[in-house]
Each structure stands twice: as C-alpha cells, then as structure tokens.
Amino acid sequence: MTITHRFIETNGIRMHLAEAGSGPLVLFCHGWPESWYSWRHQLEAVAAAGFHAVAPDMRGYGQTDAPEAIDQYSIMHLAGDMVGLLDALEARTAVLVGHDWGALAGWPMALFRPDRFRAIACLSVPYFPRRPVRPTSVMPHTETHQFYQLYFQQPGVAEADFERDPKRMIALTLAGTSGGAAAGEPGPGPGMVPRAGGWMAGRSYPEKLPDWLTEADVEFYANEFKRAGFRGGLNWYRNVDRNWELMAPWAAAKVEVPALFMVGDNDLVYKFPGMAQLVANLSQFVPKLTKSVVLPGCGHWTQQERKDDVNRELIAFLKAL
Numbered sequence: 001m002t003i004t005h006r007f008i009e010t011n012g013i014r015m016h017l018a019e020a021g022s023g024p025l026v027l028f029c030h031g032w033p034e035s036w037y038s039w040r041h042q043l044e045a046v047a048a049a050g051f052h053a054v055a056p057d058m059r060g061y062g063q064t065d066a067p068e069a070i071d072q073y074s075i076m077h078l079a080g081d082m083v084g085l086l087d088a089l090e091a092r093t094a095v096l097v098g099h100d101w102g103a104l105a106g107w108p109m110a111l112f113r114p115d116r117f118r119a120i121a122c123l124s125v126p127y128f129p130r131r132p133v134r135p136t137s138v139m140p141h142t143e144t145h146q147f148y149q150l151y152f153q154q155p156g157v158a159e160a161d162f163e164r165d166p167k168r169m170i171a172l173t174l175a176g177t178s179g180g181a182a183a184g185e186p187g188p189g190p191g192m193v194p195r196a197g198g199w200m201a202g203r204s205y206p207e208k209l210p211d212w213l214t215e216a217d218v219e220f221y222a223n224e225f226k227r228a229g230f231r232g233g234l235n236w237y238r239n240v241d242r243n244w245e246l247m248a249p250w251a252a253a254k255v256e257v258p259a260l261f262m263v264g265d266n267d268l269v270y271k272f273p274g275m276a277q278l279v280a281n282l283s284q285f286v287p288k289l290t291k292s293v294v295l296p297g298c299g300h301w302t303q304q305e306r307k308d309d310v311n312r313e314l315i316a317f318l319k320a321l
Contacts, residue, residue, distance in 0.1 A: 001044040007063075010084030011077065016063035017085075019054040021047025025091040026318060027082065027117075028055035031100020031124070032233045033162075033173060035062040035224050037217075038099065041307035042314065049315045054094075056085060058102070060232020062224045070155065073235040075243040078105045079112050086116055095318060099123040099303055101236055111250050114257050119321050121260040121314055123302040124269050126279050127286050130251040135240045145192040151199065152237040161198045162230045167222035168205050174218070178210040179266045179299035190268050212305045255286045260317040262310060264298025290317060 003020045018036040020043045028039040036055040046053040057064040059073060059081050067073070086094055096117045098106030103122035110120045131138075139147040152158050162169045175181060193199050209215065261282055263270050270276060283289045293313055295306050303310045 001047045003043050008088040011080040013065035016057045021052050023051045025094040026051045026053050027094040027096050029098040029102030031102050045311040066232035070235050070238045074239045079109045093118040095119045097121045110255050110257050111253050119258040123262045126282050130247045148191045148193050149237050151193040152234050159230045161200050166225045170221045171206050171218045175206040177268050177300040179297045190271050258288045259286045262293040264295045267300045
C-alpha cells in the first residue's frame with residue numbers, strides 16, 4: 001500500500017497530507033515534535049484493513065502553513081483545521097486518532113463535533129475535564145528548574161535553543177523519553193528543564209538510539225524542522241491558558257463517542273502524579289470507552305515504539321465500530 005502526498009486548503013491555511021487506501025476515513029493527528037511521519041507504521045496497516053488513512057502535518061509543522069501570531073494556534077483553530085480537512089475531502093465523518101498534542105486537541109474535537117468525529121482513539125494523553133485553575137499556574141518550578149511547558153512560554157527562547165542543532169534536539173527528545181530511557185530518569189522530576197542553559201545544555205547526541213528509531217528517522221524529523229522552524233509547534237504550548245479559558249463552556253462535559261485509549265507504562269505522561277489513577281477511571285469521563293490499554297515497557301512514542309500492538313488494537317477498534 002503506497003503512501004501518497006497532496007495539499008488541501010482548510011480553515012484559511014494550506015495543509016500537507018499523507019494518505020493511503022480508500023474506505024471510511026481515519027484521521028491521524030500527530031504531536032510534538034513530530035509530523036505526519038510519526039504515523040508511517042499506521043497509514044499502510046490501516047489502509048490495508050480497508051480504510052482511508054490520512055495524516056496531516058498539523059498547523060505549524062512540516063509542509064503545512066505556520067501562521068506567525070500565537071493566538072492562531074488555539075484549540076478552536078486546531079479543531080477548525082480538522083473539520084475543514086473533512087470538508088476538503090468531502091467526508092461527512094471520520095474516526096480521529098491522536099497522539100500527544102494530537103490527543104490533547106483530539107478529545108475536545110470529539111466534544112465539539114461528535115457529528116463529524118464519530119469515534120476517537122488516543123495515545124499517551126487521556127481525556128481529563130477542565131481543571132479549576134489556569135494550567136501554567138500549577139506547573140512545577142524551582143529555583144534551578146522549571147517544567148518544560150513553562151520553558152516554552154517565552155517566544156524565541158526555546159526556538160533559539162532547538163534551532164542551533166535540530167538533529168541533536170530531535171534525537172535527545174525521542175530517545176530520552178523512549179521506554180528504556182524513561183524508566184529511571186534522574187534529576188528534579190519528569191519534564192523539568194534547567195533554568196541555566198535550557199533544554200539542550202550539556203547534552204550530547206545519544207550514544208545509541210532505541211531500536212524503534214533509526215538515524216534516517218531522526219534525519220527526516222530534523223529536516224522538517226530545519227525547513228519549518230520550531231515556532232509553530234511551540235505556539236501550541238503558548239495557548240494552554242487561552243485554551244483553558246475557551247473550554248469553560250465544556251467544563252463538565254463528557255466525551256460521548258466510542259473511544260479507545262493506549263499508553264505506555266514508562267510514558268512521561270503516565271508517570272505524572274494521579275495520571276495512572278485517571279487512566280484506570282477514564283470511563284467516568286468517556287462513557288463509551290471500549291478499552292484502555294497500558295503497554296508494559298513502552299515510553300512516550302507509542303505508535304512508533306509499539307507499532308504492532310498499536311496497529312492490532314486500532315484496527316480491531318475500527319472494525320468493531
């Protein structure tokens with residue numbers, strides 16, 4: 001099954017799509033710092049199972065347009081992009097599959113438009129209701145370290161850090177939160193960045209990449225960010241408080257479409273306090289959750305690290321709808 005590429009117009013931007021197969025639409029939304037390529041193992045498998053598999057470069061990434069203004073990356077813009085994608089493909093509905101930010105944005109899309117997103121499968125990030133306080137106000141920080149999302153807030157800081165050596169940044173990020181690396185992470189806590197020197201300070205290129213990641217994979221991602229820069233992807237993080245405000249009308253809402261959730265037990269997200277309990281009780285907030293899968297030994301890059309497990313669970317979910 002061949003993956004092909006094209007561009008569409010959606011929600012005022014030009015968007016690059018990778019796609020394979022024909023049949024009911026399955027829409028794959030990637031996270032940070034990635035691109036359509038993070039779904040390379042799923043596109044062909046899902047297409048071969050009888051579906052039209054489509055993975056865009058999300059707003060700000062790869063070959064898709066990257067508006068300059070930070071406020072152009074709100075949850076409403078991201079949801080509008082995906083609804084516009086369905087319109088461009090003349091598809092009435094799709095099953096949404098999201099990982100990392102693709103999941104964090106995907107759950108609200110299923111809340112907003114269950115008429116267009118008939119089911120959802122999310123990896124790494126579970127659905128959780130809107131919290132009573134602004135997200136950045138409760139992110140951890142000390143005199144010497146700050147949570148990575150706080151580090152991303154000041155425009156230009158992380159961009160300068162990452163764009164000095166995109167290949168090293170990608171290799172460190174993907175290898176550093178892979179299953180084996182995440183198990184015994186030293187330091188001040190998960191996701192903490194030193195105030196002196198930033199994300200890349202004193203970190204050399206990994207001696208060995210994890211088995212699921214090749215040098216060619218790292219090169220692909222790095223070249224995408226060399227072309228597009230990091231600003232677009234980082235702007236998603238700069239909208240976390242704005243999204244919190246925008247989500248106020250849905251504060252107590254539940255996701256009411258059929259759903260599947262998968263996470264690795266060595267995922268940085270799963271290790272945050274209370275997250276394992278949230279995953280265990282996810283059906284309280286997602287009543288039509290069909291299955292919640294915790295993959296032993298898997299880190300953050302779920303669909304790349306455990307492609308066969310993810311493909312098997314995802315295709316079974318899709319066929320049962």
